[in-house]
Amino acid sequence: MGGLLFASAVGVTPTPSFFQELAAMVLPTLGHQIMAYAAFGLYVLLIVGGGLAAALARTLVRALMGLVVTFLGVAGMYLLMASPFLAFMQLLIYIGAICVLIFFAIMLVRNTASGEEMHLPGLGQAAFAGLSAVGVLAVFGPVIVLNAGALMKDALPTETPLAELGEGLLNYYVMPFELISVILLVAMAGGAFLAYERRFKAQDEVTKP
Amino acid sequence: MDINLLSAIKLVIALAAIILLLIGNSVVMVWLERKVAGYVQRRPGPYVVGPHGILQTVADAVKLQVKQITIPGSSDRVLFLLAPVLSMFPMFLMFLVIPFGPWLTGLEVNLGLLLILAFAGLESLAVISGGWASNNKYGLLGAARAVSQSVAYEIPLILAMLAIAFQNGSLNLTVITAGQAGWVWNWNIFSQPLAFLIFVITCFGETNRAPFDLPEGESELTGGYHTEYSGMGFALFFMAEYTSMLLVSFLAAVLFLGGSSGPVLDGVWWTFLKMGGFMTFMIWVRWTFPRVRFDQLLNINWKWLLPLGLLNLWITAIVIKVMQ
Numbered sequence: 001m002g003g004l005l006f007a008s009a010v011g012v013t014p015t016p017s018f019f020q021e022l023a024a025m026v027l028p029t030l031g032h033q034i035m036a037y038a039a040f041g042l043y044v045l046l047i048v049g050g051g052l053a054a055a056l057a058r059t060l061v062r063a064l065m066g067l068v069v070t071f072l073g074v075a076g077m078y079l080l081m082a083s084p085f086l087a088f089m090q091l092l093i094y095i096g097a098i099c100v101l102i103f104f105a106i107m108l109v110r111n112t113a114s115g116e117e118m119h120l121p122g123l124g125q126a127a128f129a130g131l132s133a134v135g136v137l138a139v140f141g142p143v144i145v146l147n148a149g150a151l152m153k154d155a156l157p158t159e160t161p162l163a164e165l166g167e168g169l170l171n172y173y174v175m176p177f178e179l180i181s182v183i184l185l186v187a188m189a190g191g192a193f194l195a196y197e198r199r200f201k202a203q204d205e206v207t208k209p
Numbered sequence: 210m211d212i213n214l215l216s217a218i219k220l221v222i223a224l225a226a227i228i229l230l231l232i233g234n235s236v237v238m239v240w241l242e243r244k245v246a247g248y249v250q251r252r253p254g255p256y257v258v259g260p261h262g263i264l265q266t267v268a269d270a271v272k273l274q275v276k277q278i279t280i281p282g283s284s285d286r287v288l289f290l291l292a293p294v295l296s297m298f299p300m301f302l303m304f305l306v307i308p309f310g311p312w313l314t315g316l317e318v319n320l321g322l323l324l325i326l327a328f329a330g331l332e333s334l335a336v337i338s339g340g341w342a343s344n345n346k347y348g349l350l351g352a353a354r355a356v357s358q359s360v361a362y363e364i365p366l367i368l369a370m371l372a373i374a375f376q377n378g379s380l381n382l383t384v385i386t387a388g389q390a391g392w393v394w395n396w397n398i399f400s401q402p403l404a405f406l407i408f409v410i411t412c413f414g415e416t417n418r419a420p421f422d423l424p425e426g427e428s429e430l431t432g433g434y435h436t437e438y439s440g441m442g443f444a445l446f447f448m449a450e451y452t453s454m455l456l457v458s459f460l461a462a463v464l465f466l467g468g469s470s471g472p473v474l475d476g477v478w479w480t481f482l483k484m485g486g487f488m489t490f491m492i493w494v495r496w497t498f499p500r501v502r503f504d505q506l507l508n509i510n511w512k513w514l515l516p517l518g519l520l521n522l523w524i525t526a527i528v529i530k531v532m533q
Contacts, residue, residue: 061341065288068334084320088327096330097360103337104356107349162319162380 046073223315292339351433
């Protein structure tokens with residue numbers, strides 16, 4: 001209604017055929033592919049670049065910013081795989097909540113922008129870090145590559161409706177879903193326990209003569 | 210998904226219009242805020258530049274643009290310069306999914322509400338990194354306050370929005386608006402008064418507005434997280450604050466106040482009228498209520514808003530189940 005009013009007020013009569021023609025001008029398949037690969041490349045660049053920034057940063061906050069960039073890239077990957085719900089949840093939970101909380105934790109310990117908390121890792125530490133990174137890759141890499149054929153059967157990913165996703169989480173996958181919340185509960189209980197123990201110790205020291 | 214030319218053109222036009230809207234909003238709102246503040250305090254407010262001082266903000270904007278940007282010594286230069294940009298940039302995306310009218314939406318997304326919440330998290334990140342990178346104790350204190358405040362107030366805000374999403378069975382803002390069409394009593398404010406109350410209170414917390422403006426707290430922290438910013442860095446933070454005010458006002462209009470439907474003559478103008486009313490309400494509250502203390506701020510949230518929000522969500526779910 002408002003649209004018609006506006007159009008008649010301006011004196012433009014919208015010609016449906018022109019808009020239909022414009023709407024029919026779809027990008028050719030090749031164009032789609034090029035854009036998809038460009039997006040994929042951009043997201044990979046974000047993930048790898050963010051990871052490198054996180055690993056090589058001189059200060060903790062810079063490292064956290066690298067983590068944020070990596071999360072952004074991962075959210076983009078979810079978008080590319082036609083699951084916008086996961087992408088937005090990635091932004092909401094990982095960037096909006098977890099990164100902000102990490103920031104808070106960093107601010108609670110004393111540190112400055114000059115990066116004095118940075119120590120060069122020892123050889124043993126670097127070796128362990130490399131080993132754990134390569135180990136994960138060695139386990140999951142072959143699994144992914146070997147199963148890629150089965151996953152690639154329908155080349156274009158289709159968006160799962162949100163209702164279906166929720167039903168799956170509360171029906172078929174309810175056990176893993178609840179187990180994950182148990183893990184979070186354990187983490188929370190552990191955090192509370194650590195904090196309480198420290199507080200009681202501090203009180204004991206105060207009350208000691 | 211096919212990328213067709215019409216939707217691409219529409220997206221570009223929508224983005225351009227949104228950028229214009231946000232700039233215009235900042236210019237008008239800063240003037241309105243100072244004018245309302247003036248009348249609340251029984252003085253005329255800005256009066257010199259233009260009739261009734263209406264060009265005062267334009268003069269201020271020119272002044273801010275030509276000011277030198279000072280970067281404090283031994284601060285994190287990259288983060289310091291990036292933070293204001295990060296606070297302003299996601300705003301343009303969030304306005305894309307707002308249904309100004311039934312047919313006037315930049316980008317029709319099924320998960321519109323979720324998109325807004327997702328990108329709103331970036332703003333608190335910008336405030337924190339700006340405050341931290343300043344290498345200033347007031348900045349750091351403001352940033353620390355901003356984190357605990359925004360993390361705390363986000364939860365009741367999401368709970369209030371979730372009750373609306375439950376009721377309409379959708380996260381699509383256009384669908385939520387369409388569900389309130391018809392008469393005035395179809396508006397969600399009448400079916401979800403508690404959710405609206407929680408939404409209004411958390412809005413002040415999320416936008417860092419008085420009485421919850423502790424991250425800035427100019428009488429305690431000399432400006433809080435943006436103490437060290439000058440020129441356009443400060444202007445971008447300032448614009449981001451007024452833009453987030455605009456965003457929550459539009460959200461209030463769309464989620465609770467019926468969007469583009471009105472008592473008579475439905476149309477885009479109703480959305481803008483309701484938005485303007487809510488903005489004026491926010492300004493009025495700022496100049497009426499004193500700033501709360503920080504423990505009071507967190508107590509309101511964790512002891513009142515969060516349990517009430519959960520209760521509201523629970524009742525909504527039960528009513529929906531019974532009505533089925």
